[in-house]
Amino acid sequence: MPSPRRRIHLLFEAPWQELRGGWRLFRLLLVGAILLAVASALLDETELAAAGLDGWILPLELLVTLFFALEYGLRLWACVEDRRYADPLRGRLRYALSFAALVDLIAILPGLLWLFGMDLRSLRFLRILRVLKLTRVSGSLDLLADALRAEADALIATFSLAMVALVLAAAGIHLFEAERQPETFGTVLASMWWAVATLTTVGYGDVTPVTPGGRFFGGLVSLVGVGLVSLPAAILAAGFGEQLRLRREA
Structure with a gap:
């Protein structure tokens, strides 16, 4: 029986076809959060106001920031299950500085800056960069890195x-x-x-x-x-x- 940390690691790293039940649902929720966050950044405030959706921007930003922060924390906690990051301290630090982890951190950054008083409109580019997280969910980022190393x-x-x-x-x-x-x-x-x-x-x-x-x-x-x-x-x-x-x- 795998430990809870091992199960969390597999939740994020296992291919889609190997996921079951609630793990698949969590992965789908993550994809949905990414798409909603990027869509809210792409749409102009006037377009959202015309559709009567402008009141949803701030609650949505708070929700996706909390969700991405939870995901980042779980990934950081479970990364030691990967042999590359096996050391509890140095391994986690090395993981936090990896490109994949920086993509996750960038996804949290707009929400944190907004909580500290910055206008969301000035953070639009950072919010759009959340689309990079789709490569994390699909595993294509790791696949690309492996292909680049091999070739x-x-x-x-x-x-x-x-x-x-x-x-x-x-x-x-x-x-x-x-x-x-x-x-x-x-x-x-x-x-x-x-x-x-x-x-x-x-x-x-x-x-x-x-x-x-x-x-x-x-x-x-x-x-x-x-x-x-x-x-x-x-x-x-x-x-x-x-x-x-x-x-x-x-």
Whole structure:
């Protein structure tokens, strides 16, 4: 029979399909609290007033803050069940400084600042950041971290290749266009904006080559950019798939 602390740890960390009864209900309540908190931050006060819901903002903020604080306290108490945070003092401190725990703390912060007298409207951005908690509930944050760690070498190699392509693209377009468009391509550094927009295939169109050589070079850079953009996505997709397979087999 697992201890109460172990059961609390499993409540937060176990996959959805392994939860039963009240544990599933608690997870659903947590998701509902996150969605309500984010929705109240996204909606303008005038829209809420028009719908007759403006009187619910402060009680809702108090309720979700208490709920998130309870969740944070339970996670901090039960985190020692994870081998990474087994030490009762240093383990909890290390957990509190982890990115996942900081996401939970950010969710509580707007309510605490409001209780100390700050206007909720000035805290809107912090309240919207509560949407990050959805990654905690679904476990996608841990999955992403595991995938990034597993594919770190490939991602670093791709990033290095992208930096080389960025510098070469900026230097090349500067060579072709500096004389005709000195205000835009006068230096390699100034040409970086065009290189970023072209390599990422965004192509804002605010800066474009006008010489035949520059246009030809721009076409080549665009083709290279298609491959560079797809590489990290493919690597991360493979990493996600591998981590999902490992979790199913565990």
